Amino acid sequence: MLKCVSMALGAIAFLGLLAVVLVGWATWAERRETTIMSQALGEERRLTVYNTDEGNVEQVIIVLDGEKTRHGLSAAVQARTLSWLAGSRSPIGIAVDGMGTRDTDLRNAISNPATWRPRIAGRAADFDRFLAYELLPLARKLAGTPAEIYLFGHSLGGLYSLDFAIRKADETNLAGYAAFSPTFSHDLSIMERLAKLCDTKARGLITIGLESDREEKLFKHASTRFPNAEACAGHAPRMERHPGAIHQIVMLPGQTRAILLLVN
Secondary structure, three states, X not given: OHHHHHHHHHHHHHHHHHHHHHHHHHHHHOOXXXXXXXXXXXXXXXXXXXXXXXXXXXXXXXXXXXXXXXXXXXXXXXXXXXXXXXXXXXXXXXXXXXXXXXXXXXXXXXXXXXXXXXXXXXXXXXXXXXXXXXXXXXXXXXXXXXXXXXXXEEOHHHHXXXXXHHHHOOOOOOOEEEEEOOOHHHOHHHHHHHHHHHHOOOXXXXXXXXXXXXXXXXXXXXXXXXXOHHHOOOOOOXXXXXXXXXXXXXXXXXXXXXXXXXXX
8 A cells, every 4th residue: 555655656746847847848948038238237138038928927027146047947937837737827037147247236335245245336226227117117018918026036136136125116016026045244234124124015035045154143133133024014024944955046945935925
């Protein structure tokens, strides 16, 4: 009996893995590489658009990977898989290629980094304008309908996503945000402003993985600054731990949770 059950569970797991691989291949094959000439940044930026069945799409997920676009692909595959299981249309995924400019894009000269981080005169204010006035309108145009826009970010991209949500979520009509292992050491001041997430209408999720000792201390401090749900005027964000996932791969379980909790 136990052997039959084990074989059945193994077969289900294999079929599930096969389905994810097939969805992943289809998502990769149907991606569309494009560029956007940014007036805010004064340069052209590469974008990868996934699930390109544009028009009458209800959700768009913008992914800030900082470098490359692999996190955008994984988010698109997970969103497509979950939508397929739920019988709904897949959200459009837009991955922003950092083009090696992550530190200057996502940090400001006024940021307050930890002592082990260099102080960088970044241009996050310009990236704010790029996101708010160029990329978000493009996302809504691709959706072809009044769509919900979500901002996902990993590591420094996650920290920027939190900062953007604090400052501009309601102004830009952002539906939700997710930060996967945000590196607070790049700007300690953001920890002290986490309570302001309570003032936004956007839904939020922060997932923390297995971090270095120095980052872990900062996450513990950040948790003491996290907004109390009962005191929130808007949506109280959630903070979850995924101690089995190291910093580099925490976005995998984190994105699944974000799509389930925020998007679907």
